Amino acid sequence: MSRIVHVNGSFLPEESARLSIFDRGLLFADAVYEVTAVIDGGLVDFDAHQRRLRRSLGELGIAFDPDAWDLLGVHRELVQRNDLQEGLVYLQISRGAADRDFVQPTGAEPSVILFTQSLPLLDAPAAARGLRVITRPDLRWHRRDIKTTQLLYPSMMKSAAVEMGVDDVWMVENGDITEGSSSNAHIITVDGQLITRPLSHDILHGITRAAVLDYAAEAGIEVVERPFSVAEARSAREAFATSATAFVTPVVEIDGGPVGDGVPGPGTDRIRALYIERSRERLQF
Missing domain, CATH: 3.30.470.10 (Aminotransferase class 4, branched-chain amino acid transferase, N-terminal domain)
Incomplete structure (x- = not known):
């Protein structure tokens, strides 16, 4: 139909x-x-x-x-x-x-x-297996905070990632990760801090990002908004991406190397479950 x-x-x-x-x-x-x-x-x-x-x-x-x-x-x-x-x-x-x-x-x-x-959102396969990403230079225009349909470069980079047999790209500027092709990027450090880039013209002001940070803070997870480097992401305990349709999706590999144990971690799983639970409480019908 x-x-x-x-x-x-x-x-x-x-x-x-x-x-x-x-x-x-x-x-x-x-x-x-x-x-x-x-x-x-x-x-x-x-x-x-x-x-x-x-x-x-x-x-x-x-x-x-x-x-x-x-x-x-x-x-x-x-x-x-x-x-x-x-x-x-x-x-x-x-x-x-x-x-x-x-x-x-x-x-x-x-x-x-x-x-x-x-689309399958609650039981998305990527949430169970995790995403494998590559890093590439961020060559987009510098008003990424405006949600425009100017999406050619992210589309090119994600397509290139898929052609290489992985899932997505995390873009890099001045050594620091900005965001994914259509998602915000986050890491969890070995001491349990949730690190994410602060809001600016450099990234989209993600709705899921904002909700996740609020829910994480309420759950007692320390949230720090600052830039983080590719090296930090590779050595993090866990990493994950957030977006309206991916919710909270673990990232288990960056540039061919595992993040943490190379499988979805308990911190990311907890944050995803919390996000889905709170979202269901606030649905509009």
């Missing part, structure tokens, strides 16, 4: 969805997006995703008013119409359609698309 998607105010079968060839999201990646996880048929951290959406829209100056759209209602209806129990809802807002010009148009009507995707 075809999925029902949402395009500019209308729900319709995916094969009927259309956008202008002049849409600036297509021509310039002049668009922002959010991905909200769905478990047990409910939305995870929806309000936090909407706060970040507003920030991204403001940073790019896209004139879109989320309050006028009832985006929560649209998400709920898509989940219901597609009978989605586990997976994601993708939302993208571009500046809209206009003749191709490097100067951003004034008065363009933003384009809004949403769709669902069914």
Whole structure:
């Protein structure tokens, strides 16, 4: 069966969805997006995703008013119409359609698309076996805090990693790890500290990252926000990645060498379980 998607105010079968060839999201990646996880048929951290959406829209100056759209209602209806129990809802807002010009148009009507995707999140295979990653230079633009659709370089690097027989890439700048292709990076030191890079223009302000740090601190885990090097990551007791759909996923190998014992560790497993437990308590239906 075809999925029902949402395009500019209308729900319709995916094969009927259309956008202008002049849409600036297509021509310039002049668009922002959010991905909200769905478990047990409910939305995870929806309000936090909407706060970040507003920030991204403001940073790019896209004139879109989320309050006028009832985006929560649209998400709920898509989940219901597609009978989605586990997976994601993708939302993208571009500046809209206009003749191709490097100067951003004034008065363009933003384009809004949403769709669902069914995925195993709670019992994802990567959570059980762990991720193997390689490191590569971080050559992205320097406003990584804005969640734009400008994702070509991360896509190239992840594709290269998969071609090499591993799972993902952790990107490196000035000797320190920034983040993964679509996730934030964290390590647990031999003395039990959870280390993660502080917020700045250098990394995405991850919604899952923020929740995990809060839950970890509540559970008595010491959280330290500072840069960490590739060498530190390789010698850490454990490492893991966080994202909206990966939740908390262990990293067991970096550049061919094991992290810790080379298997998912108890600290990461505990944090993942805690995140899922708390998320289930706060689902929006």
